[in-house]
Amino acid sequence: MRPLFTARDFAVTQASIAALLFLSIPLFNVMGFSNHKLAAILHGLGATVTVIMSCQTLHLIYPMLRGKAGAPARLEWMLWLTNLMVLLTIVFGNWLYIAYRAPDGPQEWLLYHSPALHLIVMEYKEFVSLYPLPLGIAAAVLLRRFRHALEPGSAASGIIALLITLFWICLLIGFVFGIGLAKLRMV
């Protein structure tokens, strides 16, 4: 007998609800009190979409490492899309940074009230969040040039997997530190 819901139905339901609710986290600021709403929301949405996509990218390295046919091409496609989102989010981040540094802005406020948040959290995050751009583009270019020559367990596919893992780790550092800062003081 055919069940009412298949395993796929449950998986798709979970993924869609998770994506929808995660995206609502930056969207709460539509109702917020920021003076720089557009830049803040675009940076937050960009970061959320990027991190969700980077998780899918990270998962696609496993079939590549096992040498599954067509896996490098699928990984490369997803990685280029994620790289585009990384670049956009960095651009929005730079835009938002103008307001962050402005006189009477969050940087000044944090330095008065809790200096470690600017001097440690923000100073670390603003550099580490840049690293995914070269890491992701490097891995994507290597995949483009070597995708037909990758063998399971080879040092070459290991380097691509390493680059993408570091890419994901740096994205997550930027994401968590960013949410933490925004939770305490919105730009």
Place this chain on the structure above:
Amino acid sequence: MQAHKQRKTGEFAAVLLSVWLGITATTVSHLWSVYDPVKANPILLKMGSWMPGWWGIGPYAGKETAGLLVWLATWAIFHWTIGRKEVALKPWTIVFAVAFIANLIVIWPTVYHALLGWPNMPNTLPGG
């Protein structure tokens, strides 16, 4: 398939080295601006002045520019030099992973501020 066989493992080395050097360029320019802000910041500001909004982004725009330039320039150079040779990938992988983590530790602010000093806080300045 013939074309793919001609690609050398040196291309991987070129990528790893250029990514690390680009990242290190942002780190070094940031440490410079912490150590000697009076000298470094105007230069970094000028380097970043091609960027829309550089006037508000500040010296950070110059640090991003330094990283971008070093990454892409060294990638091009190494692609046409190391990239044409066969190299052993295992040592390259290990050295890259260690060097990458070393950079993540050095750029952790309590580490470099402990060595280079902490900036003055606005409410600890005389008369502040």
